[in-house]
Amino acid sequence: DVQLWESGGGFIQPGGSVRLSCATSGFTFNIYAMSWIRQAPGKGLEWVSTLSGRGTTYSAASLKGRFTISRDNSKNTVYLEMNNLRGEDTAIYYCAKVRVDQQADFDYWGQGTLVTVSS
Amino acid sequence: QSVLTQPPSASGTPGQRVSISCSGNNSNIGTYHVYWYQQLPGTAPKLLVYRNNQRSSGVPDRFSGSKSGTSASLAISGLRSEDEADYHCAAWDGSLNGPVFGGGTKLTVL
Numbered sequence: 554d555v556q557l558w559e560s561g562g563g564f565i566q567p568g569g570s571v572r573l574s575c576a577t578s579g580f581t582f583n584i585y586a587m588s589w590i591r592q593a594p595g596k597g598l599e600w601v602s603t604l605s606g607r608g609t610t611y612s613a614a615s616l617k618g619r620f621t622i623s624r625d626n627s628k629n630t631v632y633l634e635m636n637n638l639r640g641e642d643t644a645i646y647y648c649a650k651v652r653v654d655q656q657a658d659f660d661y662w663g664q665g666t667l668v669t670v671s672s
Numbered sequence: 673q674s675v676l677t678q679p680p681s682a683s684g685t686p687g688q689r690v691s692i693s694c695s696g697n698n699s700n701i702g703t704y705h706v707y708w709y710q711q712l713p714g715t716a717p718k719l720l721v722y723r724n725n726q727r728s729s730g731v732p733d734r735f736s737g738s739k740s741g742t743s744a745s746l747a748i749s750g751l752r753s754e755d756e757a758d759y760h761c762a763a764w765d766g767s768l769n770g771p772v773f774g775g776g777t778k779l780t781v782l
Contacts, residue, residue: 588771596775596776598709598762600770600773603770611770612770647716652722655764656707656764657704657706657707657763658705659707659717660719660722661719662716663716665716
């Protein structure tokens with residue numbers, strides 16, 4: 554069975570940093586792109602970033618380079634480093650497996666981890 | 673402000689057919705496949721329909737997707753109480769070089 558589980562969320566002060574992790578199992582991790590998608594309270598889904606199996610990165614321009622996606626294929630894990638956090642970054646952050654590159658094709662999702670940016 | 677446009681809410685009674693629309697432009701829906709995600713209360717989204725009209729494994733045939741030009745829709749027939757959820761449409765956007773989502777439609781079964 555494919556499983557994804559996120560960790561690393563919590564309360565962060567404005568301007569602070571945090572690294573989210575998404576551990577996976579049940580599929581050949583290194584050949585699939587992985588994405589981070591967030592959902593602010595009561596809002597819709599917002600794509601954050603994608604890292605392909607070959608190392609190509611795509612990120613939402615609105616983040617202005619504050620977030621960095623990376624992966625460790627030896628640990629079947631994808632990460633999201635978030636810097637200079639703002640209140641509007643408060644959201645549930647989901648990692649998702651991308652079935653087909655350059656499509657909105659997210660066939661498996663984790664349960665999400667909540668990041669709250671507040672003083 | 674989401675790139676794709678969905679109605680914020682929809683409703684129907686058990687057994688009815690409801691349809692949820694998703695509108696985009698030529699950079700996204702007009703060129704790329706549309707995907708639909710179902711998000712039950714308090715849970716993560718789940719892929720419901722892929723490549724415009726293909727149902728994911730285990731999804732009942734009461735759910736059907738379609739696409740025409742720069743718009744798409746998700747139809748649910750024989751509405752059941754367990755269909756009450758948020759539904760999100762998504763597509764790749766060639767101009768933004770990333771996937772874009774609709775704002776989500778909250779479906780209420782009356």
